[in-house]
Amino acid sequence: MSVRGIRGAITVNANEEGPILKATLELLNGIVNANGLDPHDICNVFITVTQDLDATFPASAIRQMAGWELVPLMCALEVPVKGSLEKCIRLMVLVNTDKTQQQIEHVYYGGAQALRPDLSRP
Structure with missing residues (x-):
């Protein structure tokens, strides 16, 4: 088993708590579903936001998810x-996984697909 990093990004339309929390959950759920993850296998989640998103901490959305209470989370500015x-x-x-780097599915939604078009799927 190895520790692998799984990247993801999403954009929001407004600097408001609701859209930020919703987008965070959408992105994390996309990563979890694409890679078949279980919270018990997660080492940690590092979250960054651009400086124009300061209405809330995105980690607070993840803290509400069942099974994610003990996963270490950290927010920072991009x-x-x-x-x-x-x-x-x-x-x-x-994440602790048996998957190879090539088997990892990175997730990019909305305008964030421009960050890594080589990894983005429509």
Whole structure:
């Protein structure tokens, strides 16, 4: 078994608590479903947001999910590079798995598909 990183990102339309929490759950559920994950196999989840998303902590949405109460979560600001994608939430999920790097499914939704078109699926 190895520790693998699974990336994901999603954009939101507004800097409001509801859309941020909803998008966080959508993204995490997409990663979980695409990779067949169980919360007990998660090492941690690192969450970043662009500096224009400050209405809430995205981790608070994950804390409400059954089985995720003990998963270590951390939120941080994404590096504010001029001209970069706005209103974006990114996740790095570290998981114990038997999957190879090639078998890992990364998830990009909405405008975030532009970040990694090589990994994005329609």
